[in-house]
Amino acid sequence: MKEDFLHYIWLHKKINVNQLYTTKGEKLEILHFGHYLQTAGPDFFNAQLIIDYQKWAGNIEIHLKSSDWYVHHHEKDANYDNVILHVVWEHDVDVYRKDNTEIPVLELKQYVASKDILNYTQLTNPKSWINCENQIGLIESFVLENWLERLxxxxxxxxxxxxxxxxxxxxxxxxxxxxxxxxxxxxxxxxxxxxxxxxxxxxxxxxxxxxxxxxxxxxxxxxxxxxxxxxxxxxxxxxxxxxxxxxxxxxxxxxxxxxxxxxxxxxxxxxxxxxxxxxxxxxxxxxxxxxxxxxxxxxxxxxxxxxxxxxxxxxxxxxxxxxxxxxxxxxxxxxxxxxxxxxxxxxxxxxxxxxxxxxxxxxxxxxxQIKPEKNNMIFKFAYFGVTSKSALESQSLLQLKKQYCDVQRCLDCHIGIHLIRK
Structure with a gap:
């Protein structure tokens, strides 16, 4: 399990929001999941929640374990003073702000569907060349073409x-x-x-x-x-x-x-x-x-x-x-x-x-209008079922391999997201 999967779950709202409770048994309602800015500081900004009938507005931080809060020294960083919810996969320790007030914790593992976990595990299990090499050739053409154009x-x-x-x-x-x-x-x-x-x-x-x-x-x-x-x-x-x-x-x-x-x-x-x-x-x-x-x-x-x-x-x-x-x-x-x-x-x-x-x-x-480039990377994609009809596809596949596949950014990739959802 990696933290980017938890970001994916939260960003795409892949949890049952109707029956959520904090680790202290407080009823949790999510009015707004926050904005995923990917900048320094908390992971999601300007979220809105109701915890035990009290409305909160602020930021959300996501970790694999609650104790990562202290591993990353957030208790000393003023940027995290406005965190209203700590979302984790596994809760192993209570977490406190700089003023010693406890931060509510949502433990995700009991709220994520097993099929999403299975799809994520299958996708991110390392293969010989790229993680989705056994599936990328089966992606629907409109999904692949739209993503390649964006790439x-x-x-x-x-x-x-x-x-x-x-x-x-x-x-x-x-x-x-x-x-x-x-x-x-x-x-x-x-x-x-x-x-x-x-x-x-x-x-x-x-x-x-x-x-x-x-x-x-x-x-x-x-x-x-x-x-x-x-x-x-x-x-x-x-x-x-x-x-x-x-x-x-x-x-x-x-x-x-x-x-x-x-x-x-x-x-x-x-x-x-x-x-x-x-x-x-x-x-x-x-x-x-x-x-x-x-x-x-x-x-x-x-x-x-x-x-x-x-x-x-x-x-x-x-x-x-x-x-x-x-x-x-x-x-x-x-x-x-x-x-x-x-x-x-x-x-x-x-x-x-x-x-x-x-x-x-x-x-x-x-x-x-330009013919696709011929190189080992393009030939390899063709071997796994993705052929290039023009330079648009070959250039896009180079971008995909170097900027996504090689650095394991499956959950930033439309192909990866499509495979997990499917």
Missing amino acids: FLERLETKSELVFSLLKVSKNDWESVLFCLLAKNFGLNSNGPSFFKMAQSIPFQVLRKEMNHQENLEALFFGLNSLLVLDGEDTYFQLLKAKWNLLKEKYQLQSNHLEKVHFYKLRPDNFPTIRLSQLAVLYHTIPNLFEKCIRSSNLIDLYQLFDVNASVYWNYHYNFDRESSFKKKRISKSFIDLLIINTIVPIQFAYSKYLGKDSSEAILDLIR
Whole structure:
């Protein structure tokens, strides 16, 4: 038994309220269960009760055992002076406020239906991957779909926190915010931290001044990621290195020595050289990129917007000084999908929020057009009967696994609540 189950019982009124008595035999009537605020202090605020025909208004604290009151030192905390009822699973000791007045106690275990306890026990009994793995595939579609949609919007709210922190640092420069997020996601998991640090280290006004010169942008991006440090015989390498030396003096820039870029175990098309060149070409060829991203509401427009190649040199290279067979290093649709999921959709959501507008429906329509991501977590959900038809489901399932399943928040999850009620 865990305390969160008692919170669930109280929050959802899963007790017979007609025949309640305190541990002292006093008749208890609940007029209002209180507000579950999940903040510091008592668990439920502003409840209203009648105990032996005396009306009370105040707060309610919930514990597994009465003695937990003293374990948590509530008797010394003024925030608990207004507790009018101590709700526990097991009453093992009388509890007193700071003024030595006794707090009425309701022992829940005699008032909770056995089927609710059984359902909770079955749900929270650890399984091989997630607690509900044997049941989640049987959940009614409308319950699952509504919850996944809410999880996706919850995920966007979390992602918007980074957007607004970058907006504050950039003094409300949305183009700068977009650049930081794009750089991070062009680097994927392996080089995202390095690319993100690069984007943060260069004032966006520098990019604005150099956007007309694609080679200058490449020199900046490669130099800031310490890719122009070694000596190379390649003519293009020497050109970029010379430009980098001029630009870093002009703008007083420093190479990134803390986060190194990685080539190991990456597909050649994801090499940092290729991705940085594509990012440079994108900003060289498309002015006012933020405005275009915000206005693009369908997949075709976004595919066209990000349909760029790395610069000509990289048609025959993946690394400096190593020539390869000809191949245009074009940004693939699958990579653009990742950019939309992790950059465009979050910044569209945050920008609408910034303007005081609700763009949820348009964003949901857009994300439903994108194919689901393919990774081990999504495959595992499919194994247990929950398949992803679009990126909305795959993103929602990532949110579900990391923010609910992994931290045992079954009673905050609509699937968990549905299974207990059922």
